[in-house]
Amino acid sequence: MLTLTGVVAGYGGGDILRGVDLTVEEGSITCVVGPNGAGKSTLLKVVSGLLRPRLGTVTFQGKSLTGKSPQHILRSGIVQVMQSRSLFPDLSVRDNVELGAFLVRDQAVVRKRMAEVVEQFPIVRERLDDRAGSLSGGQQRMVEFARALMLDPSLVVLDEPSMGLEPKAALMMYGYVRQMQSDGRTVLLVEQNVRAGLELASHGVVMEAGRVRLTGTGAEILLNPQMRQLYLGGTVDIDPALSASGPRGDADAPSWPA
Amino acid sequence: MSATDVSNRTATDSPASYDLPRTVRFGSLLLVVAALVVFPLVFTNPTITSVGVFAMIYLLAVSGWNIFSGYSGYIALGHALFFGIGQYSSAMLTSRFKIPAGWDLFALLPVAGAIAGLAAVPIGWMLLRVRKHTFIVLTIAVMFIFQLLAFNLRSWTGGSQGMQLPFPTWSGAYFNEPFYYIGLLAAAIALVTSWWVRRSKFGLGLLAIRDDEDRARSLGVRTTRTKLVAFAISAVFVGAAGAIYAPFIGSVFPQFAFDPSFDLALAVMAFTGGLGTLIGPALGALVIGSLQQYFLLQFGGANVFLIVYGLLFVLILRLLPQGIVPSIAARWRQWVTYRARNTPSTGVPPDSAPDVGRPFDVVLNQGGSA
Numbered sequence: 001m002l003t004l005t006g007v008v009a010g011y012g013g014g015d016i017l018r019g020v021d022l023t024v025e026e027g028s029i030t031c032v033v034g035p036n037g038a039g040k041s042t043l044l045k046v047v048s049g050l051l052r053p054r055l056g057t058v059t060f061q062g063k064s065l066t067g068k069s070p071q072h073i074l075r076s077g078i079v080q081v082m083q084s085r086s087l088f089p090d091l092s093v094r095d096n097v098e099l100g101a102f103l104v105r106d107q108a109v110v111r112k113r114m115a116e117v118v119e120q121f122p123i124v125r126e127r128l129d130d131r132a133g134s135l136s137g138g139q140q141r142m143v144e145f146a147r148a149l150m151l152d153p154s155l156v157v158l159d160e161p162s163m164g165l166e167p168k169a170a171l172m173m174y175g176y177v178r179q180m181q182s183d184g185r186t187v188l189l190v191e192q193n194v195r196a197g198l199e200l201a202s203h204g205v206v207m208e209a210g211r212v213r214l215t216g217t218g219a220e221i222l223l224n225p226q227m228r229q230l231y232l233g234g235t236v237d238i239d240p241a242l243s244a245s246g247p248r249g250d251a252d253a254p255s256w257p258a
Numbered sequence: 259m260s261a262t263d264v265s266n267r268t269a270t271d272s273p274a275s276y277d278l279p280r281t282v283r284f285g286s287l288l289l290v291v292a293a294l295v296v297f298p299l300v301f302t303n304p305t306i307t308s309v310g311v312f313a314m315i316y317l318l319a320v321s322g323w324n325i326f327s328g329y330s331g332y333i334a335l336g337h338a339l340f341f342g343i344g345q346y347s348s349a350m351l352t353s354r355f356k357i358p359a360g361w362d363l364f365a366l367l368p369v370a371g372a373i374a375g376l377a378a379v380p381i382g383w384m385l386l387r388v389r390k391h392t393f394i395v396l397t398i399a400v401m402f403i404f405q406l407l408a409f410n411l412r413s414w415t416g417g418s419q420g421m422q423l424p425f426p427t428w429s430g431a432y433f434n435e436p437f438y439y440i441g442l443l444a445a446a447i448a449l450v451t452s453w454w455v456r457r458s459k460f461g462l463g464l465l466a467i468r469d470d471e472d473r474a475r476s477l478g479v480r481t482t483r484t485k486l487v488a489f490a491i492s493a494v495f496v497g498a499a500g501a502i503y504a505p506f507i508g509s510v511f512p513q514f515a516f517d518p519s520f521d522l523a524l525a526v527m528a529f530t531g532g533l534g535t536l537i538g539p540a541l542g543a544l545v546i547g548s549l550q551q552y553f554l555l556q557f558g559g560a561n562v563f564l565i566v567y568g569l570l571f572v573l574i575l576r577l578l579p580q581g582i583v584p585s586i587a588a589r590w591r592q593w594v595t596y597r598a599r600n601t602p603s604t605g606v607p608p609d610s611a612p613d614v615g616r617p618f619d620v621v622l623n624q625g626g627s628a
Contacts, residue, residue, distance in 0.1 A: 050476070071478050088469035099466055102459070103478040 001026040001186055002047065002078075002155060007056035009046050015054065016042040018210035024155070024203075029177060029187040031201030031218060033194045038207040040190040041083065044159050047188065048080040049073040060155070074103055079153035081144050083160050089133025093124055093143055096132045100150030113150050120179075121146045138169030145176055156180055158189035162196065174200050198222045294442055298435050307434035309551040311506055314441025315499050316527060316547035320539040321448035322495025323524045325455055326488040328534035331468030332390070335521045336397030339381070339404050340374040340493040342515035344500020346408065347373045349421040349510045359424035363505045364440050367498045374497020375490045382489035386482060389471070398521070405516035420511035423504055437506045444502070445540075448495045453536055455488070464488055468534070519564070523550070526567055530574050532581030541582060546570065 002024040009017045016039045024030045032040050045051035046058065049070040058065045065073055079100075087096050097117060101110045118125045123142045127135060132143060141161065148156055161177070162170040170193075177200060180187055191197025197218075198204045204221035206214035214221060221227060298307045319341065327334050347370035351357065357366070385396050408415045415421065428436060455461040463484045466474035475481045504510050527546045532538025546567075553563040578585040 070476055074478055086473060088466055088473065090469045091465055095462055095465065098462060099474070099477050099479075102463065102466075107459075 001061060002188070003057075003059045004043075004046070005057045005059070007043075007046055007053045007058065009042060009051055009053040009056075011051075016210055017046065017053070019056070020207075020210070020212055022205060022212055022215075024186060024188050026186055027181065027184070028202045029181050029189070029200060029218075030203040030205060031197040032188070032190045032205045032207055033192075033197055033221075034207035034213075037209075039210040040207055041159055043207070044080060044157050044188070044190060047073075047157055048078060050080075071103065074151060077151070077154040078157060079148045079151050079155075080157040081148050081159065081161065083163060085137070085140055085144075085164075087132040087135075087140050087143055087147075089131065091132055092129050093132050093135070094128045096143055097124060097147050097150060100147035103151065110150070113152060117146045117149055120149075137164045138166070138172070141165060141169070141173055142176070145173075149180075153185060155186045155188060158187065160190055160192055162191065162193050170196070195222065291446075298438050304434055305555060307438060309548050309555070311434050311437045311441060311502075312551040313544055313547040314438055314445055315503050315506075316523065316543040317540055318441055318445040318448050318502070319496045319499040319520075320524050320527045320543040321445055321452055322492045322499070324492075324528055324534065324539040325448075325452050325495070326485075326492035327525075328528060328539060329455065329461060329464040329468060330485055330488055331534070332386070332485065333394050333525065334397045334489075334492075335394050335525060336399075336401035337492070337496045337524055338515075338517050338520040339397075339401040340378065340496040341500040341503070341517075341520055342401075342404060342408065342512075343374045343377055343493075344370040344497035345504035345510045345515045346415060346421070346500075347497070348501040348504040349423050350414070352423055352505075353421065357424075358427065359505070360427045361436070363426065364436070364502075367440070367444065367501050370501035371494040371498035374500070375494035377497075378490040378493030379486065382486045382493075386485045386489065398518070401516055401518065401521065405512050408512035408516060415510075415512065418512065420509050422509050423507075425508060426505065437502055441499075441502050444495070444498055449536070449540060451491065451495075455491070456536055460484065460487070465534075522567065523547075526571055529581055530570065530578075532583035532585075535581070535583045538581050538583035 002022075004020050004022040007017050007020040007022075008015050018039075020039070020043060022043070032043065034040055042051065046053050047065075049065070049068055049072065052067050056066070060073075060076060060078060063076065065076065065078075068076075088099070091099075097114065098110065101113060104110050104113075118128070121142050123135075123139050124146045127139070127143075132140065135143065158177070161173055165173060174196065177187055177189070181202075189197065189201070198221055199218060201218035204214075204216055204218045205212055206221060206227065214224065214226065216224070297310055301307065301310075319337070323334065323337050326332065348363075348366050351366055351369065352359070352363070357363070381400060385393060385400065388396060409417055411417075412419075426433065426436070455464070463474065463479040463481075466477070466479055467481055467484065471481055500515070504515075507514075523546070527542035528539040529542070530538075530546055531540065531542030549566065550563045553566055556562075574581070580588070
């Protein structure tokens with residue numbers, strides 16, 4: 001559904017992504033894990049068009065999205081929920097959710113989606129006319145989800161959705177991610193909480209130093225002995241030829257933080 | 259999207275309404291409109307009605323200004339620029355086309371407004387490349403550039419000699435009233451426009467820009483275009499205000515047409531009433547616009563009202579930092595919440611419970627069942 005080929009990207013001071021190849025299957029929950037600085041958030045920025053890749057291509061549902069504007073990418077059905085609190089704190093919950101459908105011209109469609117979202121997220125109904133900034137972190141995350149669904153996206157991109165949530169709220173949030181999947185959407189998420197993220201995911205992707213090191217089902221990645229090694233301070237060897245030369249086969253890859 | 263499996267809630271309890279009851283709001287609106295309509299009929303003293311005319315001009319200008327600055331959060335401190343353009347348009351058109359100084363004067367209102375609005379497009383296009391503080395400084399600068407132009411383009415503007423407008427032909431016995439009612443009508447149009455903008459998707463985009471411009475852009479708001487359109491709309495109303503002011507005063511001079519204290523007046527009025535609310539700036543204009551003119555008449559040409567401005571500004575910042583309307587609204591919400599909490603007599607202190615728990619647990623179960 002979404003394919004990245006040889007994506008190289010950065011913010012001007014060197015490349016953060018150094019040739020990422022990644023495929024997101026339709027209907028999957030694909031979870032990207034990896035240490036800080038591996039390029040996970042940068043990867044998502046490329047997908048949602050906030051960062052233009054220097055090299056490589058991004059293809060979504062057979063169409064090229066490489067270098068397209070964020071608006072174009074929104075229209076094509078990819079919506080991202082940002083990492084940090086991304087609501088408009090001074091606007092009401094209603095206005096925030098409606099802004100999610102800003103690109104939809106037909107007001108009847110907006111009203112219909114609004115009704116669906118209000119139905120799905122009771123917190124939106126409860127606090128419809130309250131300032132979004134007055135909600136707790138977990139509630140704001142729910143409103144962000146509600147806003148993301150206003151465009152009826154086929155791919156939802158979540159950047160560390162559990163960040164700042166207490167365990168119970170995180171659990172509820174994961175419930176909504178599964179709900180998105182059973183509603184026929186594809187989910188691509190980045191998680192710091194590796195175990196929770198991979199248990200939730202149907203597909204796992206491990207990134208390190210701007211490259212994809214491992215892919216597989218969520219369970220496979222979790223049980224992979226290399227993962228264990230990786231989090232105890234080593235690199236994951238993907239090339240058998242390199243693996244013969246020792247645990248630090250890739251010369252330009254920095255070691256994992258201990 | 260399947261919405262059925264997530265609704266095991268039976269209660270359709272609507273969130274507590276914080277708004278004043280509709281009858282109260284509608285009634286008070288009618289009352290204010292009626293009071294404004296009959297005002298010159300009750301107080302026929304020309305000194306008083308002239309205060310009324312100034313209040314109407316400010317009401318119109320502030321309501322227009324608020325459509326841009328109030329909703330977008332870009333504080334323009336140079337809208338005297340459009341006030342001046344409206345005045346000079348009015349003066350130049352009457353002299354060039356020998357317009358008789360009857361009711362035709364008021365036909366120039368939309369023309370002067372349109373000229374100001376058109377002028378706002380290139381000016382806004384330049385200014386709106388920068389944000390917040392830089393924007394404020396540049397608006398002031400551009401206003402002074404136009405003042406200099408008015409001083410120096412003598413063949414057009416008469417320079418420091420200014421321009422004279424023909425004296426209205428209607429009876430001096432009711433000289434002020436036509437200006438008053440035209441001002442009231444134009445201000446009503448400005449307020450209706452403001453109300454419409456606030457409800458529209460366009461207005462939602464503006465409010466999003468006020469809160470976080472980059473975020474608004476990432477959701478698909480065409481920020482530059484939205485700001486520019488709002489800037490032009492506000493210029494139209496401020497320009498029209500100038501086209502009422504010029505024939506009322508009878509002359510146009512560069513330093514009074516492009517007057518920095520007019521810029522400050524708009525900002526003070528809007529902040530007093532409540533920046534970015536629909537009726538706040540209007541309220542500020544009625545109160546301060548009248549007060550200013552009253553002090554001017556009471557204490558002659560001395561700039562006593564400037565001192566009063568300063569005092570008012572300090573008082574507002576201390577007592578009502580959000581302005582009259584938002585402060586009252588906040589008090590009202592507190593009271594409604596307090597009443598709602600205390601009627602079931604749960605003994606919960608009113609400010610301890612707003613954000614926690616209840617809706618959350620409900621959702622948790624639904625998430626798990628999915």
